[in-house]
Amino acid sequence: MKTAISYKNVKKFYGDLKAVNGITLNIKEGEFFGLLGPNGAGKSTLINMLAGLAKPSTGKISVMGYDVQNNYQEARHSVGIVPQELVFDPFFNVREMLRFQAGYFGKGKENDVWVDEVIERLDLTDKASTNMRKLSGGMKRRALIAQALVHKPPVIVLDEPTAGVDVELRQKLWEFIKDLNNDGHTIVLTTHYLEEAQELCNSVAMLRAGKVVAMDTTKNLLRKFATKNLKLKLNFKGEEKLPQKIDHIPHQIVEDAFIFQLKRITDITEITEALKESRVEIADIQTVDSDLEDVFLKLTNSNK
Amino acid sequence: MMVTPKIQLIGTWTLIKKELIRFWRVAFQTVAAPVITGILYLVIFSHVLQDRLEVYEGVTYTSFLIPGLIMMSLLQNAFANSSSSLIQSKVMGNIVFILLSPLSYIQLFIAFIVGAIFRGLFVGLVIYLLALIYVDLPIEHPWMVFCFAIFGGGLLGAFGIIAGIWAERFDQMAAFGNFVIMPLSFLSGVFYSIHSLPLAWQNVSQLNPFFYMIDGFRFGFFGQSDVSPYISLAVVFLFFVALSFAAIQMLKSGYKLRN
Numbered sequence: 294m295k296t297a298i299s300y301k302n303v304k305k306f307y308g309d310l311k312a313v314n315g316i317t318l319n320i321k322e323g324e325f326f327g328l329l330g331p332n333g334a335g336k337s338t339l340i341n342m343l344a345g346l347a348k349p350s351t352g353k354i355s356v357m358g359y360d361v362q363n364n365y366q367e368a369r370h371s372v373g374i375v376p377q378e379l380v381f382d383p384f385f386n387v388r389e390m391l392r393f394q395a396g397y398f399g400k401g402k403e404n405d406v407w408v409d410e411v412i413e414r415l416d417l418t419d420k421a422s423t424n425m426r427k428l429s430g431g432m433k434r435r436a437l438i439a440q441a442l443v444h445k446p447p448v449i450v451l452d453e454p455t456a457g458v459d460v461e462l463r464q465k466l467w468e469f470i471k472d473l474n475n476d477g478h479t480i481v482l483t484t485h486y487l488e489e490a491q492e493l494c495n496s497v498a499m500l501r502a503g504k505v506v507a508m509d510t511t512k513n514l515l516r517k518f519a520t521k522n523l524k525l526k527l528n529f530k531g532e533e534k535l536p537q538k539i540d541h542i543p544h545q546i547v548e549d550a551f552i553f554q555l556k557r558i559t560d561i562t563e564i565t566e567a568l569k570e571s572r573v574e575i576a577d578i579q580t581v582d583s584d585l586e587d588v589f590l591k592l593t594n595s596n597k
Numbered sequence: 598m599m600v601t602p603k604i605q606l607i608g609t610w611t612l613i614k615k616e617l618i619r620f621w622r623v624a625f626q627t628v629a630a631p632v633i634t635g636i637l638y639l640v641i642f643s644h645v646l647q648d649r650l651e652v653y654e655g656v657t658y659t660s661f662l663i664p665g666l667i668m669m670s671l672l673q674n675a676f677a678n679s680s681s682s683l684i685q686s687k688v689m690g691n692i693v694f695i696l697l698s699p700l701s702y703i704q705l706f707i708a709f710i711v712g713a714i715f716r717g718l719f720v721g722l723v724i725y726l727l728a729l730i731y732v733d734l735p736i737e738h739p740w741m742v743f744c745f746a747i748f749g750g751g752l753l754g755a756f757g758i759i760a761g762i763w764a765e766r767f768d769q770m771a772a773f774g775n776f777v778i779m780p781l782s783f784l785s786g787v788f789y790s791i792h793s794l795p796l797a798w799q800n801v802s803q804l805n806p807f808f809y810m811i812d813g814f815r816f817g818f819f820g821q822s823d824v825s826p827y828i829s830l831a832v833v834f835l836f837f838v839a840l841s842f843a844a845i846q847m848l849k850s851g852y853k854l855r856n
Binding site (some may be wrong): 394440 | 599600601603604605607608609611612614615618619622623686689690691693694695696697698699700733766796851855856
């Protein structure tokens with residue numbers, strides 16, 4: 294499979310701040326790729342450099358084989374970017390904005406059918422003739438997404454596209470994006486909703502302090518880093534303290550439940566027997582699989 | 598993806614069209630207001646000075662005034678178009694749409710300049726047509742009028758690009774208008790011939806590029822001017838090239854546009 298996006302040892306410094314500190318990353322054509330990390334990890338800087346809104350201090354970036362600096366016109370034709378901020382041109386309505394945006398990419402009237410399809414798929418038909426100023430936040434977000442798609446780019450980058458968007462639109466949006474992905478478009482996504490990333494992305498890169506701390510398929514990351522957990526609600530007769538025998542098993546208290554991280558399945562027997570011996574009653578018991586959020590927190594918080 | 602000349606042409610034309618529609622949508626502010634200001638200057642100054650001054654032989658003061666007012670409005674509006682388009686889209690954040698597009702710095706430059714020249718010409722033309730109600734004002738050298746209008750509008754359009762990129766806030770942009778454009782245009786001989794000034798001020802006036810634009814433009818109407826129209830045209834052209842070069846460099850480097 295060909296490479297859609299390639300970062301080669303990319304660094305970006307703002308004075309002393311190392312926003313991106315030596316990232317090498319390859320995203321294959323047709324992938325649904327998640328770029329995850331806490332605020333300030335360097336996700337938006339990576340996207341801005343890809344879009345040509347920021348220049349890397351060192352390193353090379355290419356989209357569909359085109360260098361984003363030396364062949365910037367071809368590179369920008371290959372990518373559609375949904376910016377994080379809700380920006381809009383107050384002089385125009387939705388359809389005018391989309392047609393202008395398509396025109397910048399050299400698309401003429403023959404593209405109007407596709408513009409109308411994008412409008413329809415993003416549920417903007419009723420608002421197509423409404424001035425951008427008069428749209429709600431959610432509608433503005435849809436229009437922004439539409440703007441990134443008007444030139445049918447092979448690579449689509451969505452920087453926090455569902456921030457502030459209601460559940461219904463989020464579902465519709467992901468259906469549309471999944472369809473685009475099924476049609477062969479490469480999708481890159483940054484999101485704070487990790488369940489979205491887990492559900493949608495086949496590969497993810499986790500960033501911290503301008504570096505990639507993990508990169509693999511979502512399945513592999515879950516297999517490598519995820520654990521089984523035992524969640525117990527306990528009724529203590531005396532002091533609210535775990536028996537010494539099981540205190541060594543890694544655990545945390547979330548709300549009123551104890552969550553034990555299991556290394557092997559026999560840990561369950563050890564825990565329940567120790568509790569029985571100590572006359573601690575089990576009020577509720579659940580096994581919980583950890584998800585991408587647990588992996589994310591583990592990786593982004595380690596060695597802090 | 599091959600970026601063909603046709604793709605480039607559609608891209609440039611789209612941005613030009615957007616620039617034109619943008620100012621037309623607020624024509625009350627961008628056309629009507631400067632036209633009314635120009636006509637007010639004409640009515641007031643011609644009423645006060647019509648019978649007291651004759652700047653060129655056989656040319657009434659009102660006739661003398663009109664080309665200067667047309668050119669002053671043309672220049673101010675050319676500057677306003679490119680500068681306001683850039684500062685507004687920077688402040689609103691929607692500049693990102695053209696920065697994400699494949700439009701080259703040359704395409705951006707051409708689109709902003711064409712938009713600026715067109716708005717300047719349009720405002721100037723409306724003032725000229727309204728002034729014809731007042732006086733008969735034939736054009737003796739149409740090509741001179743055309744050249745000064747185009748290069749003058751282009752020069753101020755390029756200056757507007759520079760100001761629009763440099764300024765980060767609306768008050769910084771207003772400072773350009775109030776402390777650079779307004780004084781230079783008022784002290785350029787719109788309302789008088791520099792020969793009516795003391796020698797020292799005549800010399801100072803000749804350092805003002807606006808003087809050459811007004812004087813040369815006026816030559817196109819009357820065939821008379823304070824300095825040779827060819828010198829004026831050369832000065833205007835040189836300033837146009839210099840400011841265009843600076844504006845193109847700013848667009849190319851991404852100064853204050855790209856990190």
